[in-house]
Amino acid sequence: MELIFNIEPQQQERPRATGRGKFIRMYDPPKTAKFKKQLRALAAETYHDAPLEGEIYLKVAFYRKVQKNVSKKEHDRRVSGAHRPIVKPDLSNYLKSFEDALNGVLWADDAMIVHEEIDKYYSDEPRIEVEIKVKELKNDEERNQN
Numbered sequence: 001m002e003l004i005f006n007i008e009p010q011q012q013e014r015p016r017a018t019g020r021g022k023f024i025r026m027y028d029p030p031k032t033a034k035f036k037k038q039l040r041a042l043a044a045e046t047y048h049d050a051p052l053e054g055e056i057y058l059k060v061a062f063y064r065k066v067q068k069n070v071s072k073k074e075h076d077r078r079v080s081g082a083h084r085p086i087v088k089p090d091l092s093n094y095l096k097s098f099e100d101a102l103n104g105v106l107w108a109d110d111a112m113i114v115h116e117e118i119d120k121y122y123s124d125e126p127r128i129e130v131e132i133k134v135k136e137l138k139n140d141e142e143r144n145q146n
Contacts, residue, residue: 001132003106005042008126009062010035011089012096036101039128043105051108054136057115061130062094063123078122085120094120098128106132 013029028036064085066078077083095118099110107113 001047003043003046003130003132005039005046005128005130006125007035007039007042007128009064009094009128010097011093012100013093032097035097039098039101040105043102047106051104052106052132052134053108053112054134055115056107056113057133057135058113059117059131060095060098060128061119061121062091062098063121063125063127063129065126066122066124079124081121083122085122091118091120094118 010031013032015026016029018025066075070078074083078085095116099113103110
């Protein structure tokens with residue numbers, strides 16, 4: 001299955017905490033929470049089946065905006081893929097927010113992901129492209145081996 005989400009990738013920011021007495025509540029910062037909510041809604045519009053279960057293999061490409069302060073020549077190099085993003089945010093932080101947002105929509109739990117190929121590119125049209133392959137569990141016995 002191949003999906004394209006027309007949304008600017010957002011990294012997983014450090015969680016925030018509030019406390020009252022002995023109770024501490026952890027939560028996502030506003031930008032991360034907004035991204036996860038929007039991505040989840042886009043996925044729900046596109047994918048209508050039950051969340052995937054089994055071994056999940058992902059190929060994900062994150063396309064981020066080109067910075068505004070670069071020359072036209074450098075802009076063209078970045079958009080063509082000749083110059084890839086080597087700046088923050090880290091690729092793993094993009095992936096974390098992406099995986100978490102799609103729990104319960106595309107897959108039952110991101111713990112089922114066993115292989116990933118991940119890339120980061122520049123583009124004038126920010127988006128996330130994903131290819132998903134699943135090796136489904138054959139029976140209840142395999143599911144209960146965990």
